[in-house]
Amino acid sequence: MSPCHSPRHYLQFSDLSADEYAYVFARTALIKAKFKRYEMHQPLVDRTLAMIFEKHSTRTRLSFEAGMHQLGGAAIYINTRDSQLGRGEPIEDAAQVFSRMVDLVMIRTYGQDIVERFAAHSRVPVINGLTNEFHPCQILADVFTFIEHRGSIQGKTVAWVGDANNMLYSWLQAAAILGFNVHFAGPDGYGVDLNRAGYPVSAAEQAQLRCFTDPVEACVGVHLVTTDVWTSMGYEAENAARLKAFQGFMVSEAVMRRADPRALFMHCLPAHRGEEVEAGVIDGPQSVVWDEAENRLHAQKALMEFLLLGQIDS
Numbered sequence: 517m518s519p520c521h522s523p524r525h526y527l528q529f530s531d532l533s534a535d536e537y538a539y540v541f542a543r544t545a546l547i548k549a550k551f552k553r554y555e556m557h558q559p560l561v562d563r564t565l566a567m568i569f570e571k572h573s574t575r576t577r578l579s580f581e582a583g584m585h586q587l588g589g590a591a592i593y594i595n596t597r598d599s600q601l602g603r604g605e606p607i608e609d610a611a612q613v614f615s616r617m618v619d620l621v622m623i624r625t626y627g628q629d630i631v632e633r634f635a636a637h638s639r640v641p642v643i644n645g646l647t648n649e650f651h652p653c654q655i656l657a658d659v660f661t662f663i664e665h666r667g668s669i670q671g672k673t674v675a676w677v678g679d680a681n682n683m684l685y686s687w688l689q690a691a692a693i694l695g696f697n698v699h700f701a702g703p704d705g706y707g708v709d710l711n712r713a714g715y716p717v718s719a720a721e722q723a724q725l726r727c728f729t730d731p732v733e734a735c736v737g738v739h740l741v742t743t744d745v746w747t748s749m750g751y752e753a754e755n756a757a758r759l760k761a762f763q764g765f766m767v768s769e770a771v772m773r774r775a776d777p778r779a780l781f782m783h784c785l786p787a788h789r790g791e792e793v794e795a796g797v798i799d800g801p802q803s804v805v806w807d808e809a810e811n812r813l814h815a816q817k818a819l820m821e822f823l824l825l826g827q828i829d830s
C-alpha cells in the first residue's frame with residue numbers, strides 16, 4: 517500500500533480546475549485509443565480500489581471495476597447491506613480502516629455529507645460515485661463525449677429538461693468551470709434551488725444558467741439536449757406525484773427538432789422511454805448514449821490515474 521497523506525478527492529465536479537480537466541480529457545482520449553488498440557495501459561499495478569455501494573448501479577460498478585482491472589490493479593465491491601456499514605459502524609471509523617488497506621475508494625450513497633465525512637478521515641483519494649446532490653463522474657464522461665463528437669464545449673449551450681437533480685447540479689458546476697451555458701426547463705416545484713441546503717448554486721454557476729418553463733423554448737438552438745429520470749434513487753416514495761408533475765417535460769422528437777441541427781442527445785441511463793425521453797430520440801441519430809456510457813470507463817480510468825499519480829506523460 518502507498519498511503520497518501522494529502523489525498524486529492526473527487527467529491528464534486530468543482531474539485532478539479534479547468535487546466536486539470538484539460539489534462540484529464542487528454543488522458544481519457546489517450547487511454548481510450550490504447551484500449552481500442554488492445555494495448556495494455558497499467559500504471560496502477562498492485563493498487564486496490566474499494567467500491568462502496570449504498571444504491572443500485574450497473575454502469576458505475578462495471579466501469580470502475582473493469583477500469584481498475586485494466587489499469588493493472590484490483591477492485592473490491594462492498595455494499596452496505598452485507599457489510600458492517602449497514603449495521604451502524606461510524607463512517608469515520610470505516611474511512612480509517614478502508615484507507616489503511618486500499619489505495620482508492622469510490623462511494624455511491626445518499627447524502628453528500630457521507631462522502632465528505634469519509635474523505636475527511638481517509639488517507640487515500642475518495643471518489644463520489646453518485647450522491648443525492650451530485651454525480652460528477654457522469655458529467656466527466658458526458659463532457660468528454662461532447663468534446664469527442666463536437667470539439668470544445670466552451671461557449672456552447674446545454675439544455676437540461678426535467679428534474680433538477682444530482683446530474684443537473686453537476687452540469688452547473690461544469691458550466692462554470694468550462695465556460696458553457698445551461699438552459700433548464702422543469703415543472704414548478706422541481707426547479708433549480710439556488711439556495712440548496714449545504715450546496716447553494718454559486719454566482720459563477722448562476723451566470724451560466726437560464727431557466728425556462730417550456731422545454732421547447734429551452735432547447736431552441738442548443739448544442740446538446742440532455743435529461744434524466746424523473747425519480748432519482750432515494751426518492752421512490754414521490755414517484756406517483758412526480759409522474760404527474762413532469763407530464764409535458766419529455767424530450768420528444770418535436771423538442772429535439774428545435775435544437776441546433778447538429779445537436780447531440782445524452783442520457784446518463786437507465787432511461788424510461790415514454791417518460792423523460794421519446795424512443796425516437798434516445799434510439800435516434802442524434803443520440804450518443806452508448807458512447808456516453810462507454811466513456812465512463814475511459815474517463816474514470818484517467819481520473820483514477822490522475823488522483824493517484826498526478827500529471828504524468830507516459
Ligand code: CP
Pocket residue numbers: 572573574575576577646654784785786
Ligand atoms: N449512469 C449511471 O451512473 O448508471 P448506474 O446507475 O447504472 O451506475
Ligand code: NVA
Pocket residue numbers: 646647651681682683744745747748749784785786
Ligand atoms: N439521477 C439519477 C441518476 C442515476 C444514474 C439517480 O440519482 O437515480
